[in-house]
Amino acid sequence: MLEGVLFFPVTPFTATGDVDLDALRRxxxxxxxxxxxxxxxxxxxxxxxxxDQEEFAEVVRTAVDAVGGRVPVYAGVxxxxxxxxxxxxxxxxxxxxxxxxxxxYLVESPAAGLIAYTREVGRETGLPLIVYNRANARFDExxxxxxxxxxxxxxxxxxxxxxxxxxxxxxxVRDALAASGKSFQFFNGMPTxxxxxxxxxxxxxxxxxxASFAFAPDIxxxxxxxxxxxxxxxxxxxxRAFFHPLVRLRRRVPGYAVALVKAGVTLSxxxxxxxxxxxxxxTGPETEELAALIADGRAVIAS
Numbered sequence: 586m587l588e589g590v591l592f593f594p595v596t597p598f599t600a601t602g603d604v605d606l607d608a609l610r611r612x613x614x615x616x617x618x619x620x621x622x623x624x625x626x627x628x629x630x631x632x633x634x635x636x637d638q639e640e641f642a643e644v645v646r647t648a649v650d651a652v653g654g655r656v657p658v659y660a661g662v663x664x665x666x667x668x669x670x671x672x673x674x675x676x677x678x679x680x681x682x683x684x685x686x687x688x689x690y691l692v693e694s695p696a697a698g699l700i701a702y703t704r705e706v707g708r709e710t711g712l713p714l715i716v717y718n719r720a721n722a723r724f725d726e727x728x729x730x731x732x733x734x735x736x737x738x739x740x741x742x743x744x745x746x747x748x749x750x751x752x753x754x755x756x757x758v759r760d761a762l763a764a765s766g767k768s769f770q771f772f773n774g775m776p777t778x779x780x781x782x783x784x785x786x787x788x789x790x791x792x793x794x795x796a797s798f799a800f801a802p803d804i805x806x807x808x809x810x811x812x813x814x815x816x817x818x819x820x821x822x823x824x825r826a827f828f829h830p831l832v833r834l835r836r837r838v839p840g841y842a843v844a845l846v847k848a849g850v851t852l853s854x855x856x857x858x859x860x861x862x863x864x865x866x867x868t869g870p871e872t873e874e875l876a877a878l879i880a881d882g883r884a885v886i887a888s
Contacts, residue, residue, distance in 0.1 A: 586768055586770060587622050587623045587657065587740075587770060587792060588622045588792070589620070589621060589622030589623075589809070590620075590621050590622060590793075590795045590798050590802075590805055590806060590809050591621060591622055591623050591624075591625060591772070591792065591793065591794045591795060591798075592616045592617070592619075592621035592623065592624050592625065592795070592798050592799065592802075593624075593625045593626075593628055593629070593630040593631065593794050593795070593796060593798075593799060593846075594609065594612055594613050594616060594624065594625075594626055594630070594631055594648065594799055595612065595630055595631055595632070595799060595843070595846055595847045595850050595857050596609065596627060596631045596632050596635075596636065596644055597609050597612060597847075597850070597855065597856065597857040597858050598857075598858035598859060598860075598861065599858055600858065600859075602859075602861065604636075604640050604643060604644060605856070605858060606643060606644075606647045608855055608856055608857065608858075609644060609647050609648065609651075610647055610650070610651045611855050612799075612850060612855045612857070613626070613647070613648050613651040613652060614651045615853075615855065616798065616799065616802065617651070617652050617653075617655055617656060619798070619802035619803075619806065620802075620806065621656060621795075621798060621802075622656060622792075623656050623657045623658070623659060624648060624652055624656055624657070624658045624659070625658075625659045625660075625661070625685055625794065626644060626645055626648035626658060626659070626660055626661070626681075627641055627644045627645055627648075627660050627661045628659075628660075628661035628685050628687070629661070629687070629842075629843065630794075630796055630799065630842075630843055630846050631644070631661065632843060632860065632861055632864070633661040633662075633663070633687060634664075635860075635861040635864075638668075638671055638672065638675055641660075641672055641675055641676075642675040642676075642678070642679050645658070645660045645675070645676050645679035645680070645681050646679040646680065648660075649679060649680035649681060650680075657682040657683060658680070658681050658682050658683075659681065659682065659683040659684060659685050659715065660672075660676035660679070660681040660683075660684055660685070661684075661685045661687055662676060662684050662685070662686060662687065662706060663686055663687025663688060663689065663690075663717075664687065664689065664690045665689065665690045666689065666702060666705060666706070669686070669689070669702075669705075669706045670705065670706060670709045673706050673709040673710050673712070674709055674710060676710070676712070677709075677710040677712055681712065682712070682713070683712050683713035683714065683715065683739070684706070684710070684712050684713070684714045684715070685714075685715050685717060685742065686703060686706055686714055686715065686716050686717055687717055687722075688717065688719060688720045688721050688722035689702055689721070689722060691721065692721065693721055694721055694722050694723075696724065696725060696727070696728035696731075697728075699716075699722055699724060699728060699732065700728060700731055700732050700735070703716055703732050703735060703738065704735055707735055707736070707737040707738065708737075710737075711737055712737065713737060713739040713740075714735075714737045714738050714739065715738075715739060715740035715741065715742055715770075715772065716732055716738060716740070716741050716742070717742045717744060717774060718741055718742065718743045718744060718745055718754075718774075719742075719743070719744030719745055719774065720744070723745060724741070724754065725750070725753075725754075726750070726753040726754045726757035726758075727757065729741060729754045729757060729758055730754075730757045730758050730760070730761035731761075733758045733761060733762060733767075733769055734761055734762065734765075734767075738769075739768065739769060739770065740769060740770040740771065740772060741754070741758065741769075741771055741772070742771075742772035742773075742774035742794070743771070743772065743773060743774055743775075743785075743790070744774040744775055744776075746775050746781065748784055748785070748788065751771075751785070751788050751790065752788050754771075755771055755788055755789045755790065758771075770792055771789065771790040771791075771792065772790065772792045772793060772794065773785040773790050773792065773793035773794070774793070774794050775793075776796065776832075776835060776842040777796060777797070777828060777831055777832045777835060777842075778793035778794055778795060778796070779793070779795065779797065779805070779808050779823075779824075779828045780824065780828050780829060780831075780832050782812060783812065783820070786812065795809075796842065796846050797827075797828075797831065797846075797849070799846050799849065799850055800846060800848075800849025800850045800852060800853045800879070801849065801853070801879050801882060801883075803883065803886060804823065804827060804879070804882040804883065804886060807819070807823065807885075807886040808820065808823050808828070811823065819885075822885045822888075823882060823885050823886070826878075826881040826882055826884070826885045827878055827879070827881055827882030827885065828882075830878050830881075831845070831875075831878055834871065834874060834875065834878070837871070838865065840860070840863070840864035840865060841867070843860055843864055844860050844864055844865065844866050844867050845867055845871075845875055847859070847860055847866070848866065848867045848871075848872045848875055849875055849879065852872070852875065852876055852879065
């Protein structure tokens with residue numbers, strides 16, 4: 586079972602566009618040294634959509650080696666069913682402890698199809714699997730309860746932001762699993778999840794993915810401590826100085842949820858390189874703006 590702040594590393598690229606495994610190793614090692622509860626490699630922030638199978642396997646293998654068993658390592662899989670199966674096998678062979686199942690490619694997905702998709706991918710390895718409720722892979726409370734009962738499914742990560750739906754999914758899943766005693770966890774998977782975490786927490790969702798941990802773990806962990814302690818003044822100060830401005834910057838251009846994290850990682854001292862098309866990188870002035878936001882966040886935690 587996972588706890589604490591969850592770390593979603595970027596996938597560094599060289600100037601020529603190749604995966605930079607040395608930079609990835611430094612990035613993951615530094616992140617784990619800061620104290621996350623788990624590492625989710627080659628997921629959305631790690632540009633899973635832009636990696637071929639060989640690159641994906643190298644990225645997962647490098648992350649597993651850098652983590653060295655200190656915390657669990659989950660790898661992103663998804664897309665077309667055949668590819669999702671192949672990536673699941675590659676993740677298992679590379680030493681991943683679990684999988685985060687991304688939405689299937691493009692198609693609108695009825696509930697029964699999502700359950701079947703999850704079952705098929707889960708059968709490939711037997712690794713613990715977290716389903717990602719977002720985009721074209723949306724569960725309602727009934728289908729969420731059904732998918733939670735699949736043998737390998739151990740969690741549901743919500744990226745819809747539909748709190749009314751989440752408020753119904755959480756008790757529905759708990760009721761469905763009550764007789765079996767199966768352990769199951771819920772995750773806030775919204776971009777810049779800190780901005781919505783208090784609302785999710787009120788619904789029983791305590792875990793969240795922290796994009797900011799990848800480049801400012803001190804700020805991310807300070808916020809987590811404040812939430813755990815119920816320190817509302819500190820929460821409000823960090824929201825005003827860092828997280829809310831970060832959301833505004835992220836929303837400026839589609840894909841900046843990834844691009845600003847890569848820029849932040851480079852600012853932290855590990856050259857993360859550009860994002861791959863069709864995403865675009867931050868401009869120079871926007872990178873300076875991000876650096877100022879990080880400084881403002883650190884001023885709050887130093888006060």
